Amino acid sequence: QKEVEQNSGPLSVPEGAIASLNCTYSDRGSQSFFWYRQYSGKSPELIMSIYSNGDKEDGRFTAQLNKASQYVSLLIRDSQPSDSATYLCASSNTGGFKTIFGAGTRLFVKA
Amino acid sequence: DAGVIQSPRHEVTEMGQEVTLRCKPISGHDYLFWYRQTMMRGLELLIYFNNNVPIDDSGMPEDRFSAKMPNASFSTLKIQPSEPRDSAVYFCASRKLNNSPLHFGNGTRLTVT
Secondary structure, three states: OOOEEEOOOOEEEEOOOOEEEEEEEOOOOOOOEEEEEEOOOOOOEEEEEEOOOEEEEEOOEEEEEEOOOOEEEEEEOOOOHHHOEEEEEEEEOOOOOOEEEOOOEEEEEEO | OOOOEEEOOEEEEOOOOOEEEEEEOOOOOOEEEEEEEEOOOEEEEEEEEEOOEEEEOOOOOOOOEEEEEEEOOEEEEEEOOOOHHHOEEEEEEEEOOOOOOOEEOOOEEEEEO
């Protein structure tokens, strides 16, 4: 079992719709969780970090964490073509020393 | 803040040659990470340092790979000898604290022919 699992996609949504990206992790001791966006040929850039159960909102982005289910999600409201990218879910291991990444979900937003 | 700086951006070399990738972390960041990204395997952690000391190198694929951090502002990842299967994008990242987000450099795209 991979430590952080994501559906590789591609996920295709129309412009203006809500894109929902999901992720599960295996290390119950994980304390911190991150969503990164990576455009083709570029480096990953941080979108959201979340540390507590529940929702965290930042503009059009909402991260959701459920530690009991070991589940993290990212919602993108009012999706734009510029949101088309690969979204990487990441979690820390127990102790917070290492950050492990999922394989990423490719998102396409159609104009 | 100049961000994490990696060099070179692109490296093309022949099989058997030595390759050295360089990284300057963000000033004040105590942790430095080396990742490798390929289509097949995604973003893999190779090694990380804390206060210039290698903490976990369990992700280093073979003895051909080595990494050093002689001071707080410089790290190298060396591959000797290089092989075609080492072709990938190598990212350096740094962070200040445990559990805090990583800041990535622009990466080095390595092609071994």
